Amino acid sequence: MTNPATKWEEPVDVESARTLRVAGEHERRLAEFRAKVRAVGERWEGTRPTGLTEVLCAAAADDPELSRLALVGGQLLEDFMEGLIRNTAGASGxxxxxxxxxxxxxxxxxxRLAEEYVVVVVRAARHDEGWxxxxxxxxxxxxxxxxxVLLVPDGDAGATGxxxxxxxxxxxxxxxxATARGSVVGLASAYEEAAEVLRLVAAGCRPFGVYRTADVLVEYAIIRNGSVAARLAEVIRPLRDNPLLWQTLxxxxxxxxxxxxxxxxxFIHRSTMDYRLQRIAKITGCDPVxxxxxxxxxxxxxxxxxx
Known part of the structure; x- marks a missing residue:
């Protein structure tokens, strides 16, 4: 078995490598190899080029000619991707x-970016994903x-509009x-703030709308004390077994x-609503009205x- 990590002595047919077409049995082998390479690409989860040559050579199995092709192509691909990554300075794209x-x-x-942004995090039934x-x-x-998640430039009247x-x-x-403001270099913290606001707004069954940290101070206070939050959750736990009463609350x-x-x-009558609320009061000990x-x-x- 040829070791793909070692150099070969036979010259590489540059034209064949460029066109990736050879005759007869070679053509069939190359087609199978290319199919394996595509399969490797579909499963590839790496974010760095290191290791590409190794997996491509593995796809070539014990075929000496394909191993040489995989070695050359893999090394070139690694070099290309490394240059691309350096050009983007580690950015994900x-x-x-x-x-x-x-x-x-x-x-x-x-x-090239604004100095300040408003982070907008939204869960909506529909929206234009293209923007x-x-x-x-x-x-x-x-x-x-x-x-x-939208990052909206901040800082002037036009941005406010x-x-x-x-x-x-x-x-x-x-x-x-949910929104939060932050500098362009501090948007990670602003995003965490907005995401937490959104989580608390959804948890509190708040109406659709725009929320900031100041709008969920009560929710923040509730979750800060784990033992208190657990005791509160127990109050309505019995309603979990009754979907109608849970939906009503x-x-x-x-x-x-x-x-x-x-x-x-x-889609119920007001008298039905009042009856359900009475049942909720009896089960939980808390009168909803x-x-x-x-x-x-x-x-x-x-x-x-x-x-």
């Missing part, structure tokens, strides 16, 4: 993702954990939108305790969602 991940970017790349018009206005976007336009469109698309909280709206959302009871049940929903 997704600039928005690089920024919220806190990757170090070349100074010339940073110089073609926004890209021309300096907005970067990516996806993270199923949410859409653009942010308002975007958030209005997203909330109209039935979305929770969620609808009530989501409509900010507007019983008429909650009944409409559930009282101020204190409603507050406690809201907190319990949050604690259960983030547990």
């Amino acid at each position: 997704d600039l928005a993702a690089d920024l919220i991940d806190g990757r170090r970017l070349p100074q010339d790349v940073l110089a 073609p018009d926004l890209a021309d206005r300096g907005v970067l976007w990516t996806k993270r954990s199923g949410a859409l 653009l942010l308002d336009q975007i958030t209005d469109e997203l909330t109209a698309a039935e979305g929770w939108v 969620v609808a009530l909280v989501r409509t900010d305790f507007n019983r008429n709206q909650a009944a409409r959302d559930l 009282s101020g204190r009871g409603g507050q406690l049940l809201s907190a319990a929903l949050i604690a259960d969602a983030v547990a």
Whole structure:
């Protein structure tokens, strides 16, 4: 078996290597080899070129000619990819993702960006994933954990108008939108802040809209104490066994305790709504229509969602 890591003595047919076509049995072998190489590419999970030559040579198996071809091609491919990576200074190719991940970017790349951005994290029923018009206005976007992440330039009146336009469109698309501001080199922290706001807004069954940290201070307070959060979650745990009562409580909280709206959302009569609320009060010991009871049940929903 030929060791692909050693040099060969026979000259390489440059024309054959360039066209990747030879006659007869050689053509069949080469076609099978190329199929194996494609299969390797489909499974390749590396982000650096190191190791490509090795896996390509493995695809050549014990065929000496194909091993030589894999060695030459693999080394050239490694050199090409290494140069490409150096050119992007370690960037992933997704600039928005690089920024919220806190990757170090070349100074010339940073110089082309705004000094401040608003990180917008959204979960919406629908949205325009292309954002073609926004890209021309300096907005970067990516996806993270199923949410859409936009980086909107900040700092002047025009940027404020653009942010308002975007958030209005997203909330109209039935979305929770969370925002946080940060410098271009501090967007990782801003993203974490916005993502946490979005998580707490969803946990609290808040209405669709735009939220910031100041809007979820109660939610933050609830989750800071683990033992308190666990006790709150226990309050509504019995409702888990009754989907109708659980959906009723969620609808009530989501409509900010507007019983008429909650009944409409559930497509039930108001008297049915009141009956279910009475059952919730009996099971949990908290009356949903009282101020204190409603507050406690809201907190319990949050604690259960983030547990």
